[in-house]
Amino acid sequence: MNSPILEFKDVSYSFGEGDLRRQVLFSLTGKVDAGEVVIVTGPSGSGKTTFLTLIGALRRLQEGSVRLLGWELYGAPPKVLREARQNIGFIFQAHNLISSLTAHQNLIMGLRLHPEIESPSEAADNILDQVGLGDHLHKFPHQLSGGQRQRVAIARALVMRPRVILADEPTASLDSKAGRVVVEKLHEIATRQGTTILLVTYDPRILDIADRVLALEDGHFVGMTIGEAGQAGLL
Ligand SMILES: Nc1ncnc2c1ncn2[C@@H]1O[C@H](COP(=O)(O)OP(=O)(O)OP(=O)(O)O)[C@@H](O)[C@H]1O
Ligand SMILES: [Mg+2]
Incomplete structure (x- = not known):
């Protein structure tokens, strides 16, 4: 429960080019230990999906470092990114x-x-x-x-x-009761398998299943308690 499965440092990200370039993530730093269940929350447009796709090797890092399961994703060749992705279970809002x-x-x-x-x-x-x-x-x-x-x-x-599950709004299409059942199932089985979970949600009703909550606002982490910030490697 203590070797970090995921470490990210100074991760920034911008969309667009030239005058239209807009920064959406600002120097995000933290870590997630093996077996932890971490919820990433925050308002629409705060950068949750962008963050998750960077962590999951689905988007090229522009700045900063992400170490996932021992692989450095910054500047990694496609073969490494593919291998990293094969060790991640992805769950998206649209079930696909x-x-x-x-x-x-x-x-x-x-x-x-x-x-x-x-x-x-x-x-x-x-x-x-x-x-x-x-x-x-x-x-x-x-x-x-x-x-x-x-x-x-x-x-x-x-x-x-998988050693890591990345889930983006897995309950968004469900009513609150069905959403709760889905997340509880995920939690229960992942705990049994020792899987680490990063789950993005705006749904405050499921925050209690998390060991830790990372709150994003306009691309910055906000509102963590001192203990949580320390655990996230921010202190
Ligand atoms: N492909 C893109 N091109 C340009 N801007 C983008 C693109 N994708 C996202 N953005 C912008 O980046 C910011 C963060 O978007 P992101 O999708 O990460 O937010 P989110 O927190 O997942 O929001 P939601 O809760 O609505 O899913 C938003 O301002 C969004 O408009
Ligand atoms: Mg999103």
Whole structure:
């Protein structure tokens, strides 16, 4: 629970060129330990998604350093970025399930990149059962409710046993009760697997599942307690 899985230092980011260039992240520094559940929150436009995509090697770093699972992402060649991404489970607001595949098949698809997982079919069914979809293994996304689809997306991220899960507003399309169930499932299984979670949300009702909350405002971290800032390596 104490070696940092993620360390980021002086991460700044701007969109646009020339006169239109606008800085949206300002020298963000911190770290996340193995097994921690960290929520990144803040108003719309504060930079949450931009931050998460930088951490997740989905966007090229312009400035600063991100060390994820031992890889330095700044200036890293595509091969390293690809490898880093394969160790991350991504969950997005839009569940991104493949509509022509059943829940079971959607999970199997992702496992193709992970030959180290034995018995993919059993692993898929097992994790779908754990998120409460044991009776819906062979349904297509359109036959499932929004909450059930989001649980398939969570199962798909967890089945490859990633060391880190990055989730961007995984409950945004759900009512508060369904959203809570989804996040609690994610938390419960990730804790059991020792997975580190960074979850972006504007939903104050799920902040309590976090070990720590990082609040962004206009691209700066704000409002952390001294203890939290210390833990984040800011002091
Ligand atoms: N591709 C882009 N080109 C230009 N500006 C962008 C782009 N993507 C985001 N921005 C701007 O960067 C800022 C941060 O955006 P970001 O998407 O990270 O915010 P967010 O906190 O995730 O917001 P939300 O809660 O609405 O998802 C915003 O001002 C946004 O307008
Ligand atoms: Mg966003």
